Amino acid sequence: MTTSFENLNAGDSIDGPKFAVSRESIRLFCDASLDYNPLHLDDDYMKGNFGKTNFGGIIMHGMNNFGLISRMITDWAYPAGAIHRRLETRWVKPVKPGDTIQPTGVIKSKQVTKNSRWVLIDVMVRNQTGEKVATGEAMVEFPH
């Protein structure tokens, strides 16, 4: 069934594509985003402590999660004629080379305003062991 505002219900799910994280994928994201923070590049630097935290090696950009969630939302919205309007995320666990992550979404609610129609979506990213690495919420507009 084609996705439309009318036939969406709370609890409906959206599955995003799996993404294999590697040193190469992290380096590519450095080049694409221009974020060359040594957190993502420098193994020696990452042997150190960050306050009470030791990551034990380089970590993926948190915004790589954000980009994957956004991709999931647009790939879902475009065929329905809908528009990705908002995304809020929080990072809850670092992602490292060798991890495989996957974004998912669950429709939380729908709302009609003066000029348009909106769908609120709880989003998350899990790693290969099912642990949440990012959570948040998205808002998609279904124009009349």
Next chain:
Amino acid sequence: MAQAEAFETDFWKDANLRKAWDDIVPGAPRKTIPYTLTKETIELYCRSVGEDHPIYFDEAYAKTTRYGGLIAPPSIHILLMFSCTPADDWMRSPGTVNAGQSWSYNIPARPNDVITLQARALDKSIKRERLFVVHDNVFFNQHGDVICSGRGWTIRPE
């Protein structure tokens, strides 16, 4: 790489020029620089997150959509945050940890748009011995239209 010839990829190089948490003044504008977004940089960004929708690559297809031409993915602001700020911007301080971000999207960025940024620290705080700064950002195209606006929460290295 996105406009690599003009971009310093060694974030240690100007580290001493960047503001520490103590020096950041909430409300004070950050220095920003205009950036011309290209089809190539959009394609590179798309590749890094696996974006393969034809609206980002296929001009003939894109012309048939509501947008009337090629666009960039909404999350292109991830690139724009670094391309629109100079080397001494505190967002590049090594060890800056991104704790979360929220963004609202108005109109898409497009190839050849000249993007400008208005940005500032909005708030700073200490929680569980960690130094937080909230940053507040709005990206515009060459017509003065808002592309997107967003906030981020970072943990500062010092």
